[in-house]
Amino acid sequence: MGNRIISVSHITKEIVLGNSKNKIKLIDDISFEINKGEFLSIVGPSGSGKSTLLNIISGLSIPTTGTVNLESQDIYKLSPTKLARLRREKIGFIFQQYNLLSALPVFENMTLQLRLSHQKIDKDQIEQLLKHINFEPKSTARIESLSGGEKQKVAIARVLATDCDIIFADEPTGALDSVSREKVFSMLRELTQLGKTVIMVTHDIEMASRTDRAVIIRDGKIQNSLSNPTETLILHEMGGDM
Ligand SMILES: Nc1ncnc2c1ncn2[C@@H]1O[C@H](COP(=O)(O)OP(=O)(O)OP(=O)(O)O)[C@@H](O)[C@H]1O
Numbered sequence: 274m275g276n277r278i279i280s281v282s283h284i285t286k287e288i289v290l291g292n293s294k295n296k297i298k299l300i301d302d303i304s305f306e307i308n309k310g311e312f313l314s315i316v317g318p319s320g321s322g323k324s325t326l327l328n329i330i331s332g333l334s335i336p337t338t339g340t341v342n343l344e345s346q347d348i349y350k351l352s353p354t355k356l357a358r359l360r361r362e363k364i365g366f367i368f369q370q371y372n373l374l375s376a377l378p379v380f381e382n383m384t385l386q387l388r389l390s391h392q393k394i395d396k397d398q399i400e401q402l403l404k405h406i407n408f409e410p411k412s413t414a415r416i417e418s419l420s421g422g423e424k425q426k427v428a429i430a431r432v433l434a435t436d437c438d439i440i441f442a443d444e445p446t447g448a449l450d451s452v453s454r455e456k457v458f459s460m461l462r463e464l465t466q467l468g469k470t471v472i473m474v475t476h477d478i479e480m481a482s483r484t485d486r487a488v489i490i491r492d493g494k495i496q497n498s499l500s501n502p503t504e505t506l507i508l509h510e511m512g513g514d515m
Pocket residue numbers: 288299317318319320321322323324325326
C-alpha cells in the first residue's frame with residue numbers, strides 16, 4: 274500500500290490515581306503506522322486500552338510520552354487552536370456515547386461541524402444520508418426523543434456529511450440491528466475506497482475480520498497486527514477474551 278497518513282511512535286499514557294505514587298499505565302509503548310485509504314480495526318479485551326488509544330491518535334488526549342504524526346505533522350506540537358482546526362477539517366469521530374447535543378434537532382446536530390468550518394450545507398444531501406442509513410424519524414426530531422440505535426445512526430451520518438480524510442469510530446455499530454450494522458459497515462468500506470482512512474474500535478470480531486488489518490491490543494500493548502485478518506486468527510490472538 275504505502276502512502277502513510279498516520280504514524281504513532283512509542284506512545285505511552287499514564288494516569289495518576291490518588292497520590293502521585295499510584296500511577297497506572299493505560300498505554301505501554303505503542304508504535305504503528307496507518308496508510309491512506311486503509312480500513313483498520315482495533316480489537317482487544319474490555320479495558321485493554323482501545324478507546325484510550327483511539328483518543329490519543331485522534332488528537333483528543335495527549336500521550337504521556339511519544340508522538341502522533343498526521344500527514345507528517347506532530348499533532349501535539351500544534352497550538353490548541355491549530356489542533357482544533359485540524360480536527361475540525363480533517364477528522365471525523367463517531368463516539369461510543371454518540372456525543373450529540375440532546376436538546377437540538379437531528380439536522381442541527383448533523384450540520385454543526387459544517388457551520389463551524391464554514392462549509393456549504395446541502396439539505397438534500399443530509400436527508401439522503403439519513404435515508405440511506407435507514408433512519409426513520411424526521412430530521413426535525415430532537416435527539417432526546419431517539420432510541421440508542423437512532424442516535425448512533427445520527428452520529429454516523431454526521432461524520433459522513435463532513436468531507437473529512439480520517440474517520441475514527443469507537444464501537445460504531447454496537448447499538449445497531451444486523452441490517453443497519455451491515456449498512457454502516459459497507460458505508461465505511463466505500464469511504465476507504467474513495468481514499469478516506471477509517472480506524473475503528475470494535476468488539477465485533479466478524480466485522481473486524483472484514484477490515485484490511487486488525488490490531489490486537491492487550492494490557493495497553495500491541496499483541497499482534499494481522500493483515501488480512503480472519504475471525505479464527507483474531508480469536509486465537511485474543512485467547513477467548515472479549
Ligand atoms: N481517566 C481514567 N481514570 C482511571 N482509569 C481509566 C481512565 N481512563 C481509562 N481508564 C482505565 O483504563 C483502562 C483502559 O480503558 P479503555 O476505555 O481505553 O479500554 P477499552 O479497551 O476501550 O475498554 P472497552 O472495550 O470496555 O470499551 C480501563 O481499565 C479503564 O478503566
